[in-house]
Amino acid sequence: MKKALFSLIVGLLILFVMLLTTGSGSPTDFDLFLGRFHPALVHLPIGILLVAVLLEILTRSGRFGSYSKAVSAVLFVGAWGAILAAFAGLYLAQGGGYDDWTLTWHKRLGVLIAVLAAGAYWLKERTRNQTHRETQNQRRGFAAVLAGLFLAVALAGHLGGELTHGEGYQTRYMPDALRNLAGLPDKEDLGRLALENPEEATTYAALIQPILDDRCVACHNPNKTKGGLLLDTQEGLLEGGDDGPAVVSGRSEESVLIQRIWLPLAHEDHMPPEGRPQLTIAEAELIRWWIDQGASFEQTLAEAEVTPTVQTILDGYGLDEIRTGIFALDVSPADSTDIEALRAVGVSVTPLAEEEPFLQVRCTNPAACAGDNLAGALQAVTAQVAWLDLGRTEASDTTLEAVSRLENLTRLHLEQTRVTDAGLAHLKGLQFLEYLNLYGTAITDEGLQHLTDLPELKALYLWQTDVTEAGVQSLQQALPDLDVNLGLSLDPPTTQASDEAEES
Numbered sequence: 001m002k003k004a005l006f007s008l009i010v011g012l013l014i015l016f017v018m019l020l021t022t023g024s025g026s027p028t029d030f031d032l033f034l035g036r037f038h039p040a041l042v043h044l045p046i047g048i049l050l051v052a053v054l055l056e057i058l059t060r061s062g063r064f065g066s067y068s069k070a071v072s073a074v075l076f077v078g079a080w081g082a083i084l085a086a087f088a089g090l091y092l093a094q095g096g097g098y099d100d101w102t103l104t105w106h107k108r109l110g111v112l113i114a115v116l117a118a119g120a121y122w123l124k125e126r127t128r129n130q131t132h133r134e135t136q137n138q139r140r141g142f143a144a145v146l147a148g149l150f151l152a153v154a155l156a157g158h159l160g161g162e163l164t165h166g167e168g169y170q171t172r173y174m175p176d177a178l179r180n181l182a183g184l185p186d187k188e189d190l191g192r193l194a195l196e197n198p199e200e201a202t203t204y205a206a207l208i209q210p211i212l213d214d215r216c217v218a219c220h221n222p223n224k225t226k227g228g229l230l231l232d233t234q235e236g237l238l239e240g241g242d243d244g245p246a247v248v249s250g251r252s253e254e255s256v257l258i259q260r261i262w263l264p265l266a267h268e269d270h271m272p273p274e275g276r277p278q279l280t281i282a283e284a285e286l287i288r289w290w291i292d293q294g295a296s297f298e299q300t301l302a303e304a305e306v307t308p309t310v311q312t313i314l315d316g317y318g319l320d321e322i323r324t325g326i327f328a329l330d331v332s333p334a335d336s337t338d339i340e341a342l343r344a345v346g347v348s349v350t351p352l353a354e355e356e357p358f359l360q361v362r363c364t365n366p367a368a369c370a371g372d373n374l375a376g377a378l379q380a381v382t383a384q385v386a387w388l389d390l391g392r393t394e395a396s397d398t399t400l401e402a403v404s405r406l407e408n409l410t411r412l413h414l415e416q417t418r419v420t421d422a423g424l425a426h427l428k429g430l431q432f433l434e435y436l437n438l439y440g441t442a443i444t445d446e447g448l449q450h451l452t453d454l455p456e457l458k459a460l461y462l463w464q465t466d467v468t469e470a471g472v473q474s475l476q477q478a479l480p481d482l483d484v485n486l487g488l489s490l491d492p493p494t495t496q497a498s499d500e501a502e503e504s
């Protein structure tokens with residue numbers, strides 16, 4: 001007994017010295033080789049120490065009293081198992097990049113287990129060797145130590161799981177009822193992104209920084225600036241590391257950050273270093289896409305140019321519908337009687353898209369669509385009409401007065417109608433209008449001035465109107481994203497033809 005206890009004390013002392021002297025430094029390959037025995041070794045003492053607890057309970061129940069001696073033997077083996085596992089663990093930790101808090105407590109609990117196991121062994125041996133019966137206090141003290149041991153094993157095991165498999169490992173398959181009790185989201189919502197406001201959420205904040213936080217920040221943060229690189233903030237990304245900028249805007253293939261992710265896993269420079277949770281292909285692709293798009297910190301998801309691959313990835317995150325424009329509005333569907341009233345005027349009314357409240361309205365009876373009837377029928381569906389086609393009808397400036405109340409209109413056809421410059425003034429408030437067709441009308445440059453405040457206007461058709469190039473240019477100064485279609489301009493060929501005529 002004396003020798004056995006002495007060996008445990010020596011083992012514990014060495015463990016203490018190691019705990020105080022090693023941190024996460026630059027381990028040699030051999031250190032890491034030793035460290036990787038930790039997961040294999042650690043399950044041994046866990047099992048053995050639990051057997052000790054179980055045996056003690058059985059011996060106390062009376063029927064298995066003769067096993068009492070076995071308890072101390074099991075505790076001795078368990079204590080040594082805990083010491084060896086802790087040794088290996090300290091080597092493993094030198095690799096660095098673990099969550100600080102979790103690692104610190106996992107280490108402390110690991111050492112505590114070794115101490116408690118050795119202490120329990122000592123207590124057991126002492127009572128076994130005494131001549132009188134175990135006193136009540138001794139029994140209670142021993143039970144308390146075993147209870148503490150049991151708790152420490154459970155907690156250290158839990159933290160160990162979080163260290164190797166990432167946070168949430170233990171609760172991943174917990175039933176939703178329990179998850180909710182613990183304040184966790186339902187299982188179904190894991191890995192999904194719920195964006196409060198997709199028009200304002202930036203690609204960087206919604207998609208990129210969370211990936212870096214998950215996979216890189218453990219080693220690239222103000223406390224642990226590996227390679228001189230900070231990846232926890234925008235400034236850090238811009239600044240780069242010891243080897244210069246990590247990101248070259250618009251050029252992923254020249255960005256060190258991407259180059260390192262793409263290196264073979266076994267390559268020294270591969271990031272994250274081998275043995276660490278790696279990026280998924282989708283995560284790596286999102287970062288590449290973000291850099292190639294200009295590595296912007298301001299661009300919103302709604303503005304981003306989503307490639308088919310990226311769309312597939314976003315679908316996976318539950319971002320299949322980034323709702324923008326009128327589709328982000330909360331509009332209730334139109335009353336069926338109102339729709340019937342509209343149809344009665346002589347227009348066709350169809351839904352714009354499945355399960356959307358918005359309507360497309362097309363005038364099929366040219367004479368009917370000019371009068372007060374249409375204006376009246378539109379009154380009841382001002383929020384729902386998104387597309388309105390009045391092309392080739394009798395529509396006039398008075399009709400546009402009714403159109404001005406269609407607050408969510410995105411598309412308006414007025415080609416070959418009698419609308420004039422004055423009528424266009426009614427369109428000023430249509431903040432979602434994207435498409436306007438004025439082909440074959442009497443519009444002039446003056447009319448275009450009413451369009452300068454339409455923030456969303458992207459396409460304007462002006463073929464066969466009295467608008468001039470100069471008029472278009474001044475409109476485009478106000479709306480740089482606007483695409484103007486003047487149709488076939490007949491002027492240049494005419495001059496060219498007359499030039500040729502002069503030459504010949």
Ligand code: HEC
Nearest residue numbers: 097215216219226227229241242243244246256257271272
């Ligand atoms: C386990 C720790 C660890 C993790 C996790 C980690 N790195 Fe590193 N990283 C390092 C170390 C150590 C260096 C410095 C040694 C080197 O240059 O390889 C480094 C260097 C770098 C450098 C070079 C910086 C320079 O200028 O020298 C880049 C870029 C980089 N890491 C990117 C990443 C990215 C991106 C991730 C996440 C996908 C990541 N790292 C995750 C440890 C880590």
